[in-house]
Amino acid sequence: MGEDYNTSVTVIKNNLIVALPAEMTDSCIQNIEKIIIEKTYQKNIQGVLLNFSMVSVMDTYTYQAFEHITRVFSLMGIQTIWVGLNPGVIFGLIDLDVAINTKIKMAINLEIGLTLLN
């Protein structure tokens, strides 16, 4: 496990809730990816909620890394929902002209995200 892995991962009713930290380095994202994919496989998880509400900065690489994770999960038959992206972060992504995958499900808060999963 890497030293800069500072993410809380909770399991509720076969759903995995991942609260992402405010700032993530590239290696940190790789660690998160490794850990949550392992965990979903072990614990028979059906849905994953990626909570971005604490994330204050997001660049193209970060976006693509999480899109990659989402695709990996969909291959494993697990639904992934992105939750709580801040308006500021979205401005940044749009400004960077990131190719946004509109197939990914997004929700404004955890509650709505959970209802989307069920």
Add this chain to the structure above:
Amino acid sequence: MKKKYQEADDKLKAQILDQIPAPVMAVNKELIVIYMNEAGKKLIKRSAEDIIGIACKDIICTDQCGTDDCAMLKAMKSGKTYASRTEATLGGQTIPLEFSAVPLVDDSGEIIGGLEFVLDITERVLYENRLKEQNHTIREMSTPTIKLWEGVMVLPVVGVVDSMRAQHMMESMLTKIAETYAKVIILDIHGVAAVDTAVANHLIKITKATKLMGCDCILSGISPAVAQTIIQLGIDMEAINTRATLSDALTEAFLMLNLEVNKKKQ
């Protein structure tokens, strides 16, 4: 050749300097005031005895006075003209000023002090502020995000969409979505006369941004002419949910939210 007009003599020159409506002040190398014209005396409401021989920072109090930012010191050091804006406190009142500071040189070309030319820009600043306020008001008025139903917002757009306005629309929409947890937002472009590639691009960007917030965006108010132009320009709007009228969009929003509108049974 005989000159038709004679140049003003020294006395008249001094009078001319005194009659300039803008304050002019000269200081020596130690920043002690050595000259002030009539307009300057009037502005600071002091007589000549009260001004000459006093450090300039004790007469006109600005934020730059007595610091390395002093334009007069900079002008004297570099021999160049410095123009800037500042605020001076005179007799308890704060006045916005625009000034130019130039080095004062003697016959041999050596710098012996500094000369400052000041303009009172109270009125101009007032106008500028009013203009800023008006701009702000217009911007606010041009991007109203209205709640139409529980979880449904509508943003009617009237006029021209440029990149600045698109940015404001996006800002207004995203903050409103974050506040209200809206699930559907309807962007009504009924009042937009012309849609070109740039405008369409802005609209696509906005829908993507709302999508990232977990809110679906429906584009409504697309008139036949606008639809034709979009197709003629070859813009790909497939990614956007589009409807002809606002009522169609609302019906679609109800469908998305699993709501049904029924007639009351008699």
